[in-house]
Amino acid sequence: MSAVPARLLLGVLGGYALASAAAVFAAAILPLPRPQAVLAATLGSFALFVAVIVTAFAVSAIGRFALLLAGAIVLLGGAGLALAGL
Numbered sequence: 001m002s003a004v005p006a007r008l009l010l011g012v013l014g015g016y017a018l019a020s021a022a023a024v025f026a027a028a029i030l031p032l033p034r035p036q037a038v039l040a041a042t043l044g045s046f047a048l049f050v051a052v053i054v055t056a057f058a059v060s061a062i063g064r065f066a067l068l069l070a071g072a073i074v075l076l077g078g079a080g081l082a083l084a085g086l
Helices: 003-029 034-058 062-084
Strands: none
Touching: 003 034, 003 062, 034 062
8 A cells, every 4th residue: 555545544544533532531531511521522622633634644654653543542542431431
């Protein structure tokens, strides 16, 4: 697979997964009523999604970025689910 499709796939799919995990985590820790916490976390996750896509094209070592992204997804996702009680 060439570099551009690999970076696009990593940016879009990895960005979506990280944004979802971050939204769950942020919604669980924000000191707001549940609906407002979910809304604020979701809005913030859109910025994170775009940042991951841009970073996927900006880094020189795509393999290292993929490992870093996978680790962040696992940590945030696990912590978010644990804090949410799931």
